[in-house]
Amino acid sequence: MNGPYETAAVRPIDVDGQSFIIHPLDQIPDARRLPISLRILLENVLRRLGHTPAGDAMARRIVRAGLAGKPGEEIEFMPSRVLFQDFTGVPVFVDFAAMRDAARDRGADPSRVNPQIPCVLVVDHSVTADISSCADAARENARIEAGRNAERFAFLKWASSSFENVRIVPPGVGICHQLNIERFCDVVMTSQGEGDLPELYFDSLVGTDSHTPTANGMGVLGWGVGGIEAEAAALGQPITMTVPPVIGVRLTGELGPGVTAMDVALTFAETLRGVGVVGSLVECFGDGVASLSVTQRATIANMSPEYGCTATLFPPDERVLEQMDVFGREHGVRAVAEAYLDAQGILGYDPEDVVYARVIDVDLSAVKPSLAGPSRPHDRVDIGNLKGRFRDTLASHGRNPGEAFSAHLRDGDAKVAHGAIAIAAITSCTTATDPAMMLAAGLVARRACELGCVARPWVKRIFAPGSHATTDILARAGLIEPLASLGFSVCGWGCMSCIGNSGPVLPGMHEIAADCELASVLSGNRNFEGRISPDVVQNYLCAPALVVAYALAGTVDIDLETDPVCDGASGPVYLRDLLPSVQELDRLYRDVVTPDVYAAGEDGLFSGSEAWTGLQAPEGEAFVWDDASTYVRRPPYFDDVKRLGAQGITGARALVSLGDFITTDHISPAGAIPGDSPAADYLRSHGVADADFNSFGSRRGNHEVMMRGTFANVRLQNLLVPGVAGGWTRDLVTGERTSIFDAAMSARSAQIPLIVLAGRMYGSGSSRDWAAKGPALLGVRAVIAESFERIHRSNLIGMGIIPLEFVEGESAASLGLDGEEAFDIEPVDFSAGLPSPSYALVHARKRDGSVIDFSVRVRVDTPTEGLYLHHGGILPHVLDALIN
Incomplete structure (x- = not known):
């Protein structure tokens, strides 16, 4: 430990007759005692810096901090790739375009400005559930989305053809996190090194969305960063970070009947927020890990920001390799991953020999069906206690349960009370990644239809799958129709309610929102005040099957463990009557979740809809800026550079x-653009009507709007x-x-x-x-x-x-x-x-x-x-x- 590390060593390995080189971890004393996440960071240093003073120093810092179980000193991390969503990705590519202009102005070749590592941008934040509960909802919302965002989309289309190392997934395909694990996570990456043989190394990423840790369910270390850090990484600059402490979570037992990955995610949020894991990496181990599917792990990892850690890694294992087959990875990709993980001592490692900063025990058999709310993802509550949680919150707002209001709906008036559900959303991100939860929601809908149940008319129902593979799985199972019969028609493939793109509540509910305390239920990961809808006060997270059940009930002022959900054709219907058995769900899962369904979902991944293909985008190495645009403008970062x-x-x-x-x-700047703000004055001066202001998020590519909203x-x-x-x-x-x-x-x-x-x-x-x-x-x-x-x-x-x-x-x-x-x-x-x-x-x-x-x-x-x-x-x- 006191002498210099021989960090320049490489080793050849053979995979199906092809030779590669690796930077072996076993060249570092005690590396086997480090958590897997720190081993990934260590390999990153070995590969990039080798046996140099900087490389030796950083390797020492990682080992020293890891064995001490404490935060360490500064190191540099270079991710394998970068993931963008469109709200945060557009300004990044605007900056890249401005860099090309600056290069040209200095007499250099603009085409030399390119991302240096692979970058994928997924357009998933722009679609809104303006239309729902009808067969044309997805088509109409896509049409509205294309009209609102034509300037931004044309710019992105130019970026996809102009920059190297850039792929852009057009709107209407899915959300970045689900597509990432289904399509882009290869677990192990291959690149041509400086020698004759290609190098193998750990897949890793940073992303411009806080829920990038979803990838950690696939065994891929990654986390969310700000746009500037993502720009730096894309342009080949390492990310400066301190060696994080790694907290081990020992999982024991197995999930009981009817308990979902969402319930585990909410339990993690409650437990780990309570003990404090901010700034740490969390790493799961123990016998219980093997009982969780990869998509269940991804659901849990997705929730990492809600309990404050940087990421929650499930180290890659045999289930990850099996999932690569299910997702349709080519045989060579899986074979390379398996050989590399085995050579680096990851497969079958002994977690009892690993040093963690501390260990937290979670018994999966003790997890109960849950919700979280009314405004924080870590405020978990059992189903039977939701009514009490709702009423306590209502009382804190100075209101009493039972007060009746008349909502003027399209098909007549309805009497509602505090707790009436205005929005029920099966939305993307946390839960759409896991087919088991989506199938359970479809089975609940089918059983409800068989029993003659109908959703309450005041509930706006939103269904936004995270990828077309999810839709195809439900279609194969014959569950699209019963969901649509209850009003859960597919209304688009994007984030929607999870980021607040719920669209307006039903007009009659909007009219009473100031007096009646409305609620929402959604299968997303965030329920902060005002996020889901400005008309909704209390927001509760839960599994998709429960979203369907609460849409039937129409209120959160109910105990679904004892009270009937609703009346069916033959009398009261209880939650136990609707939920599928473990055997039914498992049998259906095996029948419909197969590699070919994911292969079909990959068709047209980068081609886009007719609206996308019809967009007229500029051509050439340099972007042609439109002086009339109020969405995309050339930023002045290179015009007057200040050097301190x-x-x-x-x-x-x-x-x-x-x-x-x-x-x-x-x-x-965030949220809606106020009518009395400098940003509003700017937009009006450029001919934009107040109704078309859109949000600061959609105008992040226009620095004139954004600087006017800074400190506002x-x-x-x-x-x-x-x-x-x-x-x-x-x-x-x-x-x-x-x-x-x-x-x-x-x-x-x-x-x-x-x-x-x-x-x-x-x-x-x-x-x-x-x-x-x-x-x-x-x-x-x-x-x-x-x-x-x-x-x-x-x-x-x-x-x-x-x-x-x-x-x-x-x-x-x-x-x-x-x-x-x-x-x-x-x-x-x-x-x-x-x-x-x-x-x-x-x-x-x-x-x-x-x-x-x-x-x-x-x-x-x-x-x-x-x-x-x-x-x-x-x-x-x-x-x-x-x-x-």
Whole structure:
């Protein structure tokens, strides 16, 4: 352990007569005692850096942290590929297109700007359930989606043909996570190395969606990152991270009758959120793992963000290899995976010899059918306790159960009460990945039809499968028709309700929403307040079969363990009457879930619908920007690159002065575009009617809209304008109160550089690229905070904003800073990577002429980060590397 590692060693292996090389893990002492997730990170370092000082140091850090069961030091990780969804992927490819323009402007070949590793973008976030419960729902929603998003889709179509290493799955095919495990996870990757033989290495990924960990159910290590980190990885830049602690979850027992993977996922969310796993990797082992199918594991892994860990890995085993056959992988792909996993000591490893930071026990036989809500995925509740949970929440809102309301529906008036279900959605992501749960929902629907049950007329029913394979499996089983008979007609292949694209509730329910506390049930993974629908207060997650049952009941103010779900043709129908037996479900599963159904689902994966093929997209290496577009515009990141370097910052003013725990939700534009906002003014000035504003998410490819929504959260508290919430500040020239955007533009005209003052954990919450891009476009050059959230700190550096940290025990308040000062930040040199000096001196000049001098720590922690800042951000840095 004290000598240098011989990390340059490679070893040949033979697979069906073909030779490959691997970077064997057994060259590192004690690697066999590391969790599998850390072994994957270790192999990444061995393969990329070899026997170099950096490679030796990073390998040591991984082993040292793993054997200590504690967080470790900084390492660099280069994923095998990147997965995008369209909301977060469009601005990434807009940046790539702008890089090509910048390359051309510098006299270089634009075609040299390309992703350096495989990238797949799946268009799955744009479709909305405007139409439901009819045979034409999917076709009509696709037509509406194509009309709303024509500019974005044309841009993506250009990107798919212009960039190398890029594949784009058109709308209407499925969601990125399900398609990832069905089509793109190969477990082991092959590439041509520097020698004569191709290399084998672990499949791994990062994705611009927080539920990228779904892939970990397939034994593929991956997690969600912000757009800037994804851009860096796509362009060949490693991701800087600390060695994470790995928490082992020992699974014992087997699931009981009627218990689903969704129930396990909700149990994980409750249990692991309770013990605290934030910032960790979770790794499952034990006898219970073998009892779970790969798609059940994927369901559990999908829920990782809801209990706070980075990812939940189920190490690849024989069931994963068998699932590769089911998904239709070519024989050679499986054979290579099996040989490599065996050579690296992964198949049949002994988990009892592995060191974990700690071990948590979960008995699968104790898991019960569950829901979670009314607003947090980890607030699990047994079916029998849902009524009590609903009523307790209702009471906390000052309302009483039983109050009646009249809903004017299309087929007549209906009496409803608090808890009436406005939306019941079998939606994608968590549960559509697992065919067993989808078949169970279909069997419940068929039994309900046989018993003469009908769904309540006030319930909007949404069915959004995660891939066409799911639809084909249900069709083979003869279950599409009974689902449609209850109003669960397929209305599109996309995320829909899981991301809030539920469309409007039924008109009569909208009219009473202010007075009647409406509910939703959905088989997704998030149920935050206001997410599913602005008209719905309480939202509950559950398995698809329960979604069907609650649509029949029409309310969450019910105990389905004892109360009848509804009346059928011959009297009351109970949940036990509807649920299929284990034997019935298993028999049907074996009959219909076969390789050929997945092979059929792959047909046309990248070709798209008639609407997609009919889109007119620009041609050529450089994108032809449309000056009239309000969705896709050329960003100015390369027009005026600011390099902090030797000049320092002189005369800077605080655009905002903020307190503790400012999240990326406070900073990044999200949700609907308010009619009284600078973004709305911009859209109106370009001829966009208020009804066509769409959302900030759909307009992420237009920096003009996004920068106008930065720091515009209605709950932001800017200390420069005390007592006023929202996106307001003081004009730094006139002193008058104005919008943050207008103040930034005023400062730009006066050539005043900007900074942000903040408290602890600045940028906490979900990482979002626009939380860094927006401030950079507004002219922010530095953020001085008491501490930073890790990913947001990295994103700031990626956009050329320097993160500066008050020294321990100091803050803006303790130093007497009121945010009205002019700040001079002395020069910091990043030309060698790490900052020199590591602490910078700041002079804050108050209006009365007095000066407050203080030091700040330059939070640039790796040489790579320093080089990004030296070049003005990650995009200029990469561009320089690509064209020079």
